[in-house]
Amino acid sequence: MKSKYLPLLLLALLLVLDSCSSGKKAYENGDYYSAVLKSVNRLRQKPGHKKSKETLRKSYPMALITLEKRVQHLQAANEPFKWKKILEAYNQINHMYEEISHAPGALAVVPNPRNYYKSTDDIKNKAAEESYQAGRKLLSKNTREAAKEAYFYFSDVQHFVPGYKDIDRQIAEAEFMATLKVVVEQIPVPGRYSLSGNFFQDRIEEFLHSQYKGNNFVRFYTPQEAEKEDLRIIDQYLQIQFDDFVVGQTHISEKTETISRDSVKIGEVTVPEAGKKPVYGTVKAKFKLSRKEVISKGLLSIRVIDANNSAVLLHRKFPGEFIWFSEWASFNGDERALTKEQLALSELSEVPPPPPQQLFIEFTKPIFSQLTGSVREFYSRF
Numbered sequence: 001m002k003s004k005y006l007p008l009l010l011l012a013l014l015l016v017l018d019s020c021s022s023g024k025k026a027y028e029n030g031d032y033y034s035a036v037l038k039s040v041n042r043l044r045q046k047p048g049h050k051k052s053k054e055t056l057r058k059s060y061p062m063a064l065i066t067l068e069k070r071v072q073h074l075q076a077a078n079e080p081f082k083w084k085k086i087l088e089a090y091n092q093i094n095h096m097y098e099e100i101s102h103a104p105g106a107l108a109v110v111p112n113p114r115n116y117y118k119s120t121d122d123i124k125n126k127a128a129e130e131s132y133q134a135g136r137k138l139l140s141k142n143t144r145e146a147a148k149e150a151y152f153y154f155s156d157v158q159h160f161v162p163g164y165k166d167i168d169r170q171i172a173e174a175e176f177m178a179t180l181k182v183v184v185e186q187i188p189v190p191g192r193y194s195l196s197g198n199f200f201q202d203r204i205e206e207f208l209h210s211q212y213k214g215n216n217f218v219r220f221y222t223p224q225e226a227e228k229e230d231l232r233i234i235d236q237y238l239q240i241q242f243d244d245f246v247v248g249q250t251h252i253s254e255k256t257e258t259i260s261r262d263s264v265k266i267g268e269v270t271v272p273e274a275g276k277k278p279v280y281g282t283v284k285a286k287f288k289l290s291r292k293e294v295i296s297k298g299l300l301s302i303r304v305i306d307a308n309n310s311a312v313l314l315h316r317k318f319p320g321e322f323i324w325f326s327e328w329a330s331f332n333g334d335e336r337a338l339t340k341e342q343l344a345l346s347e348l349s350e351v352p353p354p355p356p357q358q359l360f361i362e363f364t365k366p367i368f369s370q371l372t373g374s375v376r377e378f379y380s381r382f
Contacts, residue, residue, distance in 0.1 A: 023055045032063035033092055040099045040106040047105030056109045060096070064114060067093050081134070083126035084156070090116040090123060128160040132167070139174055147177035148217055180218045180235045180382045183226050183307075184208060187241030196360035197242075200368070204240065207372055214376040236313065237305040240371075243317065245298025245363070247356050256288045261337045285333030287342055292350060296359040297321040300367045304378065314378050320367035322359060326351040 023038030036059050042052040067089045074082045074089070097115040100106045107113075135153035138146040151174040157167050186204065189197025208220035220238070221231060266281040297320060304314035329345035331338060338346070353359070 023059060024051060027055050027059045027062075032059045032066055033096070035059035036063050036096050037099060040096075040103050043105030043109075044103040047103075047108070049105070053105070053109050056100075056106055060100075060110050060113070063096065064093065081127075081130055083123055083130050084160075087120060087123045087127045087160070090120050094120070124160045125164075128157045128164045131156040131160070132165065132170070135170060135174065139170070139177070142177075144178055144180070144217075147174050150174040151178050175217075178217050180215075180379075181221065181226075181231060181233060182218065182236045182238050182304075182379075183221050183223060183231075183234050184238045184240065185223060187239070189242060193245075193247065193356065193360050196357045196364075199361060200364045201240075203368060204371065207368075208375070212372075212375065212379075214380045215382055218379045218382055234307040236307055237303075238375075239303040239305065241301055243299045243301045245296075245360075247296045247359050247363070248353070249295040249297075250353075251293045251295070253291050253293075254288060255291075256286065258284060259287050259337045259342075260284045264334075264336050283334035283337045285331045285335065285337040287329060287331045287338060287346075289327065289329045289345065290350070292326045292353075294324045294353040294359065295321070296324075296363040298363055298367065300364075300371065302371065302374070314374075316374055318367045318370040318374070320363045320365070320370075322362035322365070324353050324359065324362075326353070 023035035023042070026032075026038055027035035035055055039052040039056040039059065042049050043056065046052070070089050071086050074086045079085065094115050094117060097113040100110050100113040131153045135150040135157070138150035138153065141147075151171065154167060154171045154174055157164050158171065184205070186201045188194065189200075205222065212218075212220070221229070225231075226234065260282050262282050263280050264283045265278045266283065267279040268276045269279055271277050300318045300320070302314070302316055302318075303312055305311070306313055327345060328348040328350055329342065331342070331346055335343060335346075354362075
């Protein structure tokens, strides 16, 4: 049964949504800047929307006064990063100017929105300088955490004034100092599986060098790269090796059973005055199912060693297994006793397994997944 209150509830919901989209709620909460943006957005969709016009008419002057007073307060104060905060306030005023200027319905309410584009050029330089000096001070502490913080300050400088002083060099220096440098040592797989082992190790290197996105301040080096770049500061060693593995362990099993099925037509008889009638009985077959399994498995070990004191920071082992199998069957007796699946199996013959190199690759797939997940988890904390 349809509720008589449903239309009223829908009407109330529409009124609430209309109020929110017009920015009225933000205005009532004293968030004049958001109220301006919401009402302008609504007027862009519906230029004649009365509530949005009214909200914009009341909220824009309040937003302007609030932001300009903040600028005046910051100019008189001695707060850290005052010029960055002043720039943020001016950018908000300029953003309101752009939004109103590109919405005819809003421009009809506020025909002359204010902007501070001329003022921001000087402010950008002052904001760049204060962030530049803050970054330089942090960089002088010569610690990784301070360098990481300096990197973000220098990035602000580049955003405020691209190419400011020697900012490109400062960013590069801070990033290098902030980056955890990890040399990856992979123990080669010996013997006949070296080709597949190299493929697996190449996948790990590709992940660490180009696919790992867990932390921008971690870089992995091969021993050759570390030597080529004359890397004098190494923070950690990531050691990867197979503790044990077996490829192509073969098991063959056979299962024989006698299968019977009732109510199967086995012939016909002639009945006087009734003609031929089918005869039903039980049919049997001896069914032999053969299964060949080729098991390949291994255990990979990783260790993270602190390069400064040789402490083991992480030690984990990752198992992997791949079981290839082939099934085929044979039977003696009446094939009508068999199911469709059993008949299909009886038409098959033994299939040779994949080559050992491919079996090695297959059992390392789950290992690779565990390894990459563990690396992401561990290095996310740095």
